[in-house]
Structure formats: C-alpha cells, structure tokens
Amino acid sequence: MALASRLWGQGVLPLDLTELSLDELGAISISAASKHAQPLFETPAAVTVLLSDEIRRYGYSTVADALRAAPGVNVTAVDNAHWSAGVRGFNGITSTKLLVLVDGRNIYSPMYGSVAWAKANIPLEDLDRIEVVRGPGSSVWGANAVNGIVSVVSKDAHATQGNLVSVRESVVEGLQLYARHGGQLNDHTFYRVYLRTSDTSRGFDPWPDTTEPNLREITTGFRVDQSFHDTLRFTWQADYLVQHYDTGYVDPATTTAYHGVGSFHTFSAIGRMVWRDAEAQDLTVQAYFDYDDGNVSSAGYRGLSGGAFGTAEDGRNFDLDVTHHLALGSQDLIWGGGFRNTLVDVDENAQIQLRRPRFTQNRYNLFVQDDISVVEKQLRLTLGSKLERHHTVGWQLLPTARLTYTPTPHQTFWAAVSRSVRSPSGVERDVRIPFAAIPGSPTSLPVRVDLVADGTLNEETLIAYEAGWRWAPHPRLTVDVTGYDNDYDRLRNLRPSYHVETNPPTLVNDLTLYNGTDARGYGAEASVQWRPSDRLRFAATYSLEYLKPETSQLYAATAQDFALPKKMWSVRSAFEVVRDVEASCVLNYVDSVEELGVRSYYRFDAQLTWRPKPEWEFNLGVQNAFDSKHEEFGAISVYTAAEAQRNYYARVQWRF
C-alpha cells in the first residue's frame, strides 16, 4: 500500500539539493527531485517522517519508542512486552483508533480492535523510515484509520548488503543481539537474512522473586528485492517472531495481583510487485499472509490482558491489494481495491465467555482518489473515497476532500474534511467478562459487575476538520503547524442494568457496550526542524489536545478512551563534538493523565556515538536520566502497569 508521502502528493518547492543532509539525500526519490519537490512539504495532511538515521541518532531501541520523536504521539510502555500509543486521544491500553502498517501489512487486531505492537518491532538496523499521519486516512486505508496511521517501512535488500553484527547491553533492558547478512543472487536480485534475540525486562517486575528476564524474543526473516530495468520491482519478504513474557493481572473479585506468563508466535509472508511506466503510471500489487499463535496464562486470571494487545489469540489473515496510479495532465488519479480474509480463534476460559470464539470475516474495498491542479503550482484539490464492506457494519463510504494552497514556494496551507469509522472488534460484539466484585455482608447481597457485549455495537464514526501550515524560510529550517476539530458520533460507552442471580445469590450489574456517546476532540500540533550547520541540528515538537465526551456517565473501561495528556512537548538536538564523535539528547514532557492516575513526567535521553572507522560504531547512552522511575501508563482495573526506569546502555556495531 502506498506511503502517505507518495500518495498525497509532493510539492514544487525549488529546492537546493546541496542543503539536504546525507540521510535526506539518501531518501529523496529521483522522481521527486525531478519535480524539484521537497518530500512532504505540500502534503495536505499532518505527516511526519522519521528517517532511520534520525531514530538511531537519539538512541531509541524499539519502533514504538521511536514514535516519541513525532509530534502529537503519546507513547506509553505498558509492561515488558507491550506498548500503547495514541494520536489525538484514545490512548487507552489498546490503540483502538490507530492503524499500523508494517511494510504494508496491517497489524490491527480485528478480535480485540487494537494494534498488536509486538508485530511492529522490526530491528532498527533494518528500518528505513516511520511515517506518522495524524488524522484520518480512511479514504485510502479504510476503517480504523480514525485518528492516525503509523507506517513502518524496512530498507530494501539492496540497502543492506554486506554483514552487520550489533550487540546492545543495558542495565534495565538486558542484552540484545542482532546479525544480518546481505548478498546478491544475480544482477537483478538482492537479499538479506537476519536474526535478532533479546532478553529484556523494561523495568517491569511486580514479583521480586522472579529472576528470569521478563521478555525473551527472537525475530528472524529474510527479504528479497528484484529490480528489472527500473520499471518492474518485486519484493518477497518473510518474518517470524516468538516472544515469551511475564505479565500481571489483578483479579477483580479479590483484587489479588497474579503473575502471568504469555507466549506469542507470529509469522508473515509478503509479496509485492511495483510496475512503473516512466512517470505516466504505476501499478502496485501486494499480497500477504500472516499467522498468529498467542497464549496468556496465569494462576488467577488469564486471557484478557494479553488480548488487549492483540497477542493472545490465534488468527490468520490473507490480504490482497491493488493500486494503480495514473498521471493525466493536470490530474493525478489513484484507484485500487482490496480483499482481506481473517480467521480468529480465541482460547476460552472461565473468565472470558465468547459466543463466537472462532470466526472468519471477509472485507472488500474499492478506493479512488483524484488530485486536481486547479491553479497551476498554487492550488490543488484532492478528492477521494474508499468504499468498504465489513461484515458487522456493512458498506461504509469513507470520503475525504483536501485543498492545498501554495502561495509561494516556501509556504503551504492545507485544509481537509474527512469521514472515518472504526468497526467494532470481535470482543466488542461478543463478550462477557467479570469486571469488578464487591463481597456481600449480612445486610446486602454480593455484587458483581460484568462487562457485556450483546452484539449490537455498531461503527463509531468521525468527521474530522483539519488545517495546516508549513513554512520553509530556509532549506534548513521548516515549521509545521496543524489544527484539528474532530466530531465523533456514537462512540462506545457502557450502560448499566441490574439483575439478581440466584445461585449463589448475587446482584449482577451488566455494563453493556453500546454506541453511547458523541464527543468532540480538538487541538493543535507543531514541529520545527532546524539544521544551522552540518554539525548541529535541532528539532522541537509541541501538542495541545482536548477530547470531551458529551456524557459524564463513563465507566472505567470506556473512560480510558478519553484519557489523554493534554500537553506534550519535546526538544532534541545532535551535534558533532569532535570529528567522528556525535552527542545527542532529547527531552520529552508529557502532561499528567488524571483519569488514569498518571503524573506528568520529563524524560531525558542522551547518547554519545563514536565512529572510529567506517566499519565500527560505538554508542553509550542514558534514558530517563531525570528520575529513577516513573509510570507512563496507569494501573486500570484488570492490569498492573509498568514503570519506566532510568537506563544506561552500550552498543557496538560492526560491518564487514
């Protein structure tokens, strides 16, 4: 599937290529340079691209962590194995309104309606870029791309030729080993194979008696890229990940914390063909298959918590996408379609009852988008829509209209109106979970609170109004500001109803999921990038966001949907201290989240990089330098959360 930067068009900024940094030069496409375009400058959407060099420069060790560098993304470490990330709200334990793609592969779990972040954590050595779109992208990517899209893109095999070994040892996260071999099969065909193992703990250890590392992970795979005459490219890729991790639950009936153990295996295979006929048209055909096998068990309570991350069920997906792009004079047409077949199979247990623990679903979609140049080089109108069929919510039309105004080559204004939906997950249509309990007394019945899905939850919808401004007063200085007003309809909420069970006598409060509340979200995000010299760079981000449900009758499970840090900012800088030695630091501030009991925190990371020879790189770093530990995610009723700890690490990389 196309990247946002390619899809929503590129600008006509007269660009002095000599002002680009080395990593930017390596990322600029020849066809973009031919239009004198600065990637993204004229994209009518709030897009941030994080290149792999930028990510490694600041010492991030996972894909989820790296998202902290993008404006408006709230990243929270939930426990050893699990992350959550939210854009413009909905930062709950499950990233419910964010669509995440890994090399074009959608990792949104249809069973739990959330992102399986474990699948996104490709080795950073293989990472090419992460694209973050804030705001809806359903006109192209379909349902669930409600508040944003994160697209993780790995390097093509040609860019990873040779051998690379890296070792990272850290106080909190343990040992991580990575090895890669890249080679050439014939004139057209390049490949790489890789293996990564890690023993990490991420500081999450509610059970001091356990001495084992909290997350053990092995990732391996290969990628083959073939290119024929610059016009036809094939990519074949397969990856396998296995995780074993410790996790924790609180039994709602007794409020006892339990130690849980989880395992997760996932395999994926992808084939992609891109055919390009000069600049007039191109065609992309992509097919993939993935298979998951997840289990969570614990002495007391099992199933749900791992499931919240999409890693506790078995499932498989088959997906086929076709995209055709055609340049027609002043118009630029993109259209395509897709098919997706999903099978989900959940282990049932005493705590979670599902009417349909196993189901298959098919999705079909068609999309078309036209980019019309209204006034040449000044005004562009982008109209597009997806038409998608999903078995629970039927046909959905997901249109967008975007206007781009470029009064001068150094300035872009854009505005957009879009509709997006989130389709209810398997669990949200189908589940009964005991959620809380109050013991009885001689004068009162015991009370149990159940979370109930009665199969009536329908799609949640969003109409989003966005506007943005980009300004590049100098090739080395860009400013990007976005504002949005999100109008949500029929978001999920819970409705209480009481009945008495006779054996044993219990008063049961069924909290039933329904499309209970409208909400309004609004806010602004800004970022500045400045490279005053080849040896010094700065970047800063700021976001201020509000999300207000219309009803005040919210219960824990849905209240966390509306919990968000209202204010976040970050400043980062890197400079070459002496030849071949670079120092970098980043300061993040995240506001408190009262609803989750999370206090505001500062996170300060610093890294020193030394490259004594072309083949060698050494890193020394500290993360969370300002406090010994802080919570990024609040404990909610059935989950015990992690605390991010101060961490020191050292890393060596050798290429040969």
Next chain:
Amino acid sequence: MTRLHRIFAALTVAFTLALLAPAVSATSLNPFSEYKIKAAYLYNFTKFIEWPPAAFAQNDAPFVIGVLEHDAAASQPIASTLSGKTTAGGRRIEVRSARAASELAGCQIVFIARSAAADLPVALEQFRAQSTLLVGETTGFAQSGGVVNFVVANDVVRLEINPQRANRAGLRLSGALASVALLVRDREDAHD
C-alpha cells in the same frame, strides 16, 4: 511440487511476462535530476572527506571536481548545481569536464560518468600516486579500484564506499558519511 505451488508459479510467470514487455522498452528515469542528486553528494564529499594538504597546489587553490565523460550528460547538471558553492574550508568549487583522464590532473574529485566507465583502468593509472577521490556510477566500480560508487536502486541514489581504497589514496572518511553508505571491498581481480 504441489498443485498450489504450480498454480502460484504459473501466475508469477504469466504476471512477469505480461509486464516485462513494456518494461524493457522504457528508459531510465530523469537522468538530469539524478545528476543533481549526485552533485549534492559530491558537494557533501567536500565536507565529509578530508584531503591531505598536499592535494592542493596552493593554500587558496580551488577545489576541482573533474567529470570524465564522453557526452555532456553529467557535467552540465553537476556544474549548474555546484556553481558558486564553496567548501567548508572556503575553497571555491570548480567543475571541469574532459574526455580523457590525462586532462584532469590535479582534481580532488574525479567523477567517471557512465559513458566513460571503460576508462577506469587508465584513470587508476593516472591518479595512482595522488589523493584523488575516484567516484563512479557503474556496477562494481568501488570493487574494482574506485573509492565511491553511486547506485540507483528503488528510485533513490545510494553510496557504495571502499574504505581500503580511500585509505590508500590518503583520504579520511568521516563516520557520518560511512554510516549512510554500503561498505565494499576490492574484488580479487581489481585493478591495482
């Protein structure tokens, strides 16, 4: 081979054949803008590679980039991109084009364009004892005597660097440059 395999193989072959026909006739994209990107890289080499002082005739001598080519495809976009630029050390950058290596004596960088790829052995002989950065754009250039090679793959221009050859020419690569490049070594039959 299972039935599924056969169907898959047949589909792949059919797909490939159907699409190769137009692919073969199409030409490489945008040679002009490709050279503008390469020119920006050449400019960055002046900052991220250190030449020994002996590489310059005088203290105020210009930094000369020679383009060896048999047509004018490369030198024109390179010269227009780099006109008026100076190096970090304040030297004026000059772009010179020639059809023979012997005309490029004293250049700090010599870019051997596609049209002159066959001249590599002559150029190696010519610049053997000099601190000249030999840059090319043909497959295997950096494995057969060159220091840096531009590779176009996936619509972007990447670098291959041979650190041994850089060392031998007395050029010091910065770590920042090496980190964005693929590192290669001499092939066994490389010119000396």
